[in-house]
Amino acid sequence: MATLSNPIEQNEFRNHFVVIHPLDDAPETKVDTESLGPMPMTMSVRISLLSLRVYLILMMLLVLYHVLDMAKLFG
Amino acid sequence: MSDKALTFPAASPDLTPVRGRVVRSRWARDLLTFLMVFGPGLIVMVADNDAGAVSTYSQAGAQYGTHLLWVVLLLLPVTYFIQEMVVRLGIATGKGHAAMIYQRFGRWWGLFSLIDLELVNFLTLVTEFAAIDLALNQFGVNPRLGVPLVAAGLVGIAATGSYRRWERTVVFLCVLDLAWFAMAYTLRPPAAAILRGSFAPSMPPGGLTADLIFLVIAIVGTTIAPWQLFFQQSCIADKRLRFADVKWARLDTFLGACITITVAGCMMIAGNASHVHGFAFTDPAKMAADIGSFSGAFFRDAILLLMINAAVLGTTAISLSSAWAYGEVRGWPHSLQLPWRKAKGFYSVYLLSVAVAAGLVLIPRAPLQLIILGVQVLAGVMLPSAIIFLQLLLNDKELLGPYANKPWNNLVNWTIIIVLFALSLILAAQVAAPKLFPAAQA
Numbered sequence: 207m208a209t210l211s212n213p214i215e216q217n218e219f220r221n222h223f224v225v226i227h228p229l230d231d232a233p234e235t236k237v238d239t240e241s242l243g244p245m246p247m248t249m250s251v252r253i254s255l256l257s258l259r260v261y262l263i264l265m266m267l268l269v270l271y272h273v274l275d276m277a278k279l280f281g
Numbered sequence: 282m283s284d285k286a287l288t289f290p291a292a293s294p295d296l297t298p299v300r301g302r303v304v305r306s307r308w309a310r311d312l313l314t315f316l317m318v319f320g321p322g323l324i325v326m327v328a329d330n331d332a333g334a335v336s337t338y339s340q341a342g343a344q345y346g347t348h349l350l351w352v353v354l355l356l357l358p359v360t361y362f363i364q365e366m367v368v369r370l371g372i373a374t375g376k377g378h379a380a381m382i383y384q385r386f387g388r389w390w391g392l393f394s395l396i397d398l399e400l401v402n403f404l405t406l407v408t409e410f411a412a413i414d415l416a417l418n419q420f421g422v423n424p425r426l427g428v429p430l431v432a433a434g435l436v437g438i439a440a441t442g443s444y445r446r447w448e449r450t451v452v453f454l455c456v457l458d459l460a461w462f463a464m465a466y467t468l469r470p471p472a473a474a475i476l477r478g479s480f481a482p483s484m485p486p487g488g489l490t491a492d493l494i495f496l497v498i499a500i501v502g503t504t505i506a507p508w509q510l511f512f513q514q515s516c517i518a519d520k521r522l523r524f525a526d527v528k529w530a531r532l533d534t535f536l537g538a539c540i541t542i543t544v545a546g547c548m549m550i551a552g553n554a555s556h557v558h559g560f561a562f563t564d565p566a567k568m569a570a571d572i573g574s575f576s577g578a579f580f581r582d583a584i585l586l587l588m589i590n591a592a593v594l595g596t597t598a599i600s601l602s603s604a605w606a607y608g609e610v611r612g613w614p615h616s617l618q619l620p621w622r623k624a625k626g627f628y629s630v631y632l633l634s635v636a637v638a639a640g641l642v643l644i645p646r647a648p649l650q651l652i653i654l655g656v657q658v659l660a661g662v663m664l665p666s667a668i669i670f671l672q673l674l675l676n677d678k679e680l681l682g683p684y685a686n687k688p689w690n691n692l693v694n695w696t697i698i699i700v701l702f703a704l705s706l707i708l709a710a711q712v713a714a715p716k717l718f719p720a721a722q723a
Contacts, residue, residue: 224302225301226317229444231523242384244386262397265662265705269658269659272655272658
């Protein structure tokens with residue numbers, strides 16, 4: 207393997223492209239999510255998400271009932 | 282393309298040197314970059330055609346012929362748009378979806394999302410092993426021997442301590458899935474029927490029945506599943522894709538979407554072949570035997586092997602999405618790049634998911650086809666909720682900056698969410714008032 211620490215080789219690669227696999231590349235700086243903290247949510251967004259949660263639980267129970275019904279568990 | 286490799290010295294003693302390949306032209310650079318980035322998009326899409334999908338699509342073909350081909354075709358842009366959002370989120374944050382929900386929505390919502398994911402994933406894994414059990418039975422192999430062997434192989438491919446090794450193995454399995462094209466070509470109905478079914482939606486014979494609605498929701502649920510959001514984002518984070526890779530990751534996702542939708546159509550065509558020959562559908566393994574009775578044992582064996590391959594692909598992707606999500610939330614080391622001893626919690630969740638699901642299907646008989654279909658429907662009704670969190674994250678300008686959704690993205694996504702909600706409401710109405718829609722003709 208060559209190394210770019212050698213100036214002659216650097217010159218040799220000047221008119222070429224170097225492709226680096228993401229796993230071999232130096233780590234990239236990403237969005238600092240930790241410092242952002244939780245997303246500010248208005249009361250209406252909170253209520254909407256809560257309604258969504260209730261709806262989802264009801265739907266899960268409904269699907270369960272329907273599958274059991276199709277399996278003839280309720281006669 | 283040159284085969285020269287070079288190493289940049291590490292910037293500091295703590296970092297490993299950067300290795301690269303040298304190429305001479307722009308097209309070679311683009312091709313090689315794409316090949317290096319390629320993987321998560323293809324895998325998430327092809328793994329989506331898992332055992333449940335084989336079952337659901339072939340049932341759709343067996344019951345309704347080519348009439349529902351347009352449904353899967355319509356899902357091509359839907360599945361791409363949803364997964365493309367995950368690509369942006371994963372590359373911008375370098376973190377998984379579960380971690381993002383925890384950090385931006387707080388512990389309470391994060392916990393709910395995680396429970397939803399782990400529950401549906403576990404049920405889906407049971408269906409994967411149920412399909413393997415069915416296929417092995419058709420082959421005459423004792424599932425008590427075959428299922429644990431498959432489970433052990435699944436643990437083996439993930440626990441090598443190398444992301445690349447896992448990815449290459451899984452991409453190879455994805456390529457095997459292309460055999461569905463040959464299968465569909467041989468079993469194809471007239472081209473006119475395929476074109477009509479794909480581009481001219483019409484009501485199947487029997488009209489709008491409860492079974493038809495249930496099946497359409499199952500098709501949607503199997504084509505776009507909540508685990509895909511978590512899987513692809515974590516996979517992108519694990520592969521450490523960079524901002525410069527966004528366009529290649531999008532292309533990877535788009536190609537994956539095209540392949541998965543076309544393969545889904547091929548599965549419907551296989552189901553249609555058994556329908557045309559007058560066989561009633563019970564499960565895909567039985568369908569393989571039925572097809573084998575008129576087209577030869579080779580076709581029977583090929584469909585059974587493809588079914589096992591689909592289940593294996595689905596299992597590794599779904600178990601990984603569970604393990605990554607749990608690892609992210611618990612703050613455990615969670616990377617396929619780590620050896621077992623350095624990520625014990627992460628690999629234990631993967632192992633446990635595979636082992637318990639494999640163990641469950643070895644317990645006496647259950648209506649497997651009904652369980653498979655039920656799980657797809659459950660995934661379908663839970664999907665809008667998962668997409669809403671995704672939609673909120675993608676509109677978080679503080680988090681994503683220029684990678685946040687554009688107005689047209691939001692228009693498309695809200696349309697998808699509304700359609701998905703409408704479908705789940707139709708299901709609710711149909712369950713609450715069974716006489717609302719006529720039952721299917723026997």
